[in-house]
Amino acid sequence: MTIDNEGRQRxxxxxxxxxxxxxxxxxxxxxxxxAVLHAAEQDPALEQMILExxxxxxxxxxxxQAGTDVELVRGLLREHIxxxxxxEESIVQPLxxxxxxxxxxxxxxxxxxxxxxxxHLRDSQRxxxxxxxxxxxxxxxxxxxxxxxxxxxxxxxxTAVMLGLGRSQNEMRLAAAREQRAQRTQAxxxxxxxxxxxxxxx
Amino acid sequence: xxxxxxxxxxxxxxxxxxxxxxxxxxxFLEDEKEASALLGILRSYVRNAxxxxxxxxxxxxxxxxxxxxxxxxxxxxxxxxxxxxxxxxLGFAANxxxxxxxxxxxxxxxxxxxxxxDQADREVSDDDIxxxxxxxxxxxxxxxxxxxxxxxxxxxxxxxxxxxxLRLAVVHGLDGAALGQVxxxxxxxxxxxxxxxxxxxRKACSTTMEGSK
Numbered sequence: 001m002t003i004d005n006e007g008r009q010r011x012x013x014x015x016x017x018x019x020x021x022x023x024x025x026x027x028x029x030x031x032x033x034x035a036v037l038h039a040a041e042q043d044p045a046l047e048q049m050i051l052e053x054x055x056x057x058x059x060x061x062x063x064x065q066a067g068t069d070v071e072l073v074r075g076l077l078r079e080h081i082x083x084x085x086x087x088e089e090s091i092v093q094p095l096x097x098x099x100x101x102x103x104x105x106x107x108x109x110x111x112x113x114x115x116x117x118x119x120h121l122r123d124s125q126r127x128x129x130x131x132x133x134x135x136x137x138x139x140x141x142x143x144x145x146x147x148x149x150x151x152x153x154x155x156x157x158x159t160a161v162m163l164g165l166g167r168s169q170n171e172m173r174l175a176a177a178r179e180q181r182a183q184r185t186q187a188x189x190x191x192x193x194x195x196x197x198x199x200x201x202x
Numbered sequence: 203x204x205x206x207x208x209x210x211x212x213x214x215x216x217x218x219x220x221x222x223x224x225x226x227x228x229x230f231l232e233d234e235k236e237a238s239a240l241l242g243i244l245r246s247y248v249r250n251a252x253x254x255x256x257x258x259x260x261x262x263x264x265x266x267x268x269x270x271x272x273x274x275x276x277x278x279x280x281x282x283x284x285x286x287x288x289x290x291x292l293g294f295a296a297n298x299x300x301x302x303x304x305x306x307x308x309x310x311x312x313x314x315x316x317x318x319x320d321q322a323d324r325e326v327s328d329d330d331i332x333x334x335x336x337x338x339x340x341x342x343x344x345x346x347x348x349x350x351x352x353x354x355x356x357x358x359x360x361x362x363x364x365x366x367x368l369r370l371a372v373v374h375g376l377d378g379a380a381l382g383q384v385x386x387x388x389x390x391x392x393x394x395x396x397x398x399x400x401x402x403x404r405k406a407c408s409t410t411m412e413g414s415k
Contacts, residue, residue, distance in 0.1 A: 008375055011375065011376075011377050012336060012375065012376055012377075015332075015376050015377060015378055015393075016329065016332045016333075016336070016376075018378070018393060018397075019328055019332055019393075019396075019397050019400060020328050020329065020332075022393075022394075022397045023328045023397065023400075023401060024328075025246065025247070025250050026250065026401070027250075028250050028251045028252060028303070030247075030251065030296045030297075030299050030300040030303065031300065033247075033296045034293055034296040034297055034300065037289050037292045037293040037296055038289075038293055040289035040292075041282075041285065041289045041290050041293065042285075044285070044286070046289075047286065047288055047289045049378070049389075049390075049393070050289070050292075051239060051243075051288065052388070052389065052390035052393075053390050053393060053394065054239070054242060054243045054246060055239070055242075055390060056388070056390035056391055056393075056394050057246060057394070058242045058246075060394075
């Protein structure tokens with residue numbers, strides 16, 4: 001056997017011993033664990049590999065724990081300060097005529113002659129059509145049976161488009177955050193159970 | 203100036219080793235980094251032995267460390283002071299945990315369904331699966347792994363992600379350090395990934411063998 005081959009065989013033996021160790025640890029087989037540790041007493045390379053393996057497990061646990069901690073805190077916040085999440089919940093609701101009119105009033109875009117119509121529409125729960133063009137707004141006005149100025153409907157359409165755009169961006173952000181949370185929850189498992197774990201350090 | 207100790211106080215060879223070993227052990231445990239790493243490993247042992255869960259893991263890990271001290275100190279003469287005491291101390295810990303597990307377990311009990319399942323799952327041992335991959339490496343080192351029928355049929359048992367890492371491991375002689383370099387991660391990270399892929403392959407092999415009976 002050449003020196004290179006000897007070296008390769010030693011590496012292979014240590015890698016095999018380490019796999020035996022990690023597998024034994026996962027199933028709580030302390031006889032095997034003890035045997036590998038006994039071999040490691042005489043083999044600094046194997047001992048170092050065992051320590052590095054545990055350092056890796058600790059790192060994974062810390063990463064998973066950090067994710068779990070964030071979820072825990074968010075859960076507590078939801079429980080104790082639900083109003084902090086009210087905006088998030090409302091954002092997923094569809095945009096209504098009432099939402100647009102309320103915004104027009106806040107922005108002082110309702111002319112004096114249209115104020116009565118605005119008050120009437122302020123509480124309307126009628127959901128806006130998906131496409132907000134002049135034709136759709138005309139149809140909506142007919143359906144609602146209210147008479148307002150062209151200026152009012154133009155402002156209504158512009159505000160509806162603006163609110164819809166802002167809502168889409170928020171929804172995208174929330175969807176991304178939800179996706180992240182779901183991934184963290186899915187990854188929050190025991191790191192030494194090989195068949196169920198996610199790779200956290202990709 | 204350093205004073206030489208009186209001649210009658212010169213320790214015997216064995217005592218000298220014990221004193222050196224003791225000093226080394228104290229020095230080791232006083233090192234915050236070493237002590238923290240050791241406790242981290244003990245926590246992992248306690249959890250995997252199902253001796254405790256949640257906050258109790260920390261408490262039991264401390265108890266085990268205390269037991270390790272009690273058992274290791276009288277045996278310091280067996281400790282090689284030229285070596286790090288890590289594996290030596292962990293050996294005591296593994297033994298202590300094994301005994302604790304035995305005390306917790308019911309002495310005479312029926313074999314549970316889960317244990318029957320576990321036995322079936324271990325048709326192929328850790329060594330078997332490792333040797334099978336190592337054998338591919340020995341006979342087929344320079345060839346394309348996929349071209350080897352035996353290798354291909356073995357690797358087909360697992361998903362593509364596992365197949366990829368196992369193939370790389372075989373090409374690099376199952377060396378975690380080399381695998382880490384190829385994957386661009388720490389050797390330990392590469393080994394953890396390899397072990398998980400190996401474990402899934404071992405289970406798949408066991409299931410296949412069990413099914414063909």
